[in-house]
Amino acid sequence: MDFIQEVxxxxxxxSExxxxxxxxxxxxxxxxxxxxxxLSLQKIKNILEDVALSDFDCIEEILNVYKNLGYIINHRHDFG
Structure with missing residues (x-):
């Protein structure tokens, strides 16, 4: 959640x-x-439970959930 959403x-x-x-x-x-x-948490849970995904693909799919929500994902997952 970005700052504006949190506010x-x-x-x-x-209540005031x-x-x-x-x-x-x-x-x-x-x-x-x-x-x-x-719904987003359920998507992430499903991704984590998908044994067919490699660790790399699992992380990529989770990042896609965040991206689809409109969050900016920096390059903190550089596996290169």
């Missing part, structure tokens, strides 16, 4: 703050965010 989630968790998006309330927004997080 947004913190705002939604604060109200964010209004037409057709959405704070609880619905937070639930949608948590659903996306839970």
């Amino acid at each position: 947004f989630v913190e705002i939604l968790n604060n 703050v109200s964010v209004e998006i037409k057709g959405w309330d704070n609880e619905t927004l937070l639930a949608a965010y948590k659903d996306k997080a839970a």
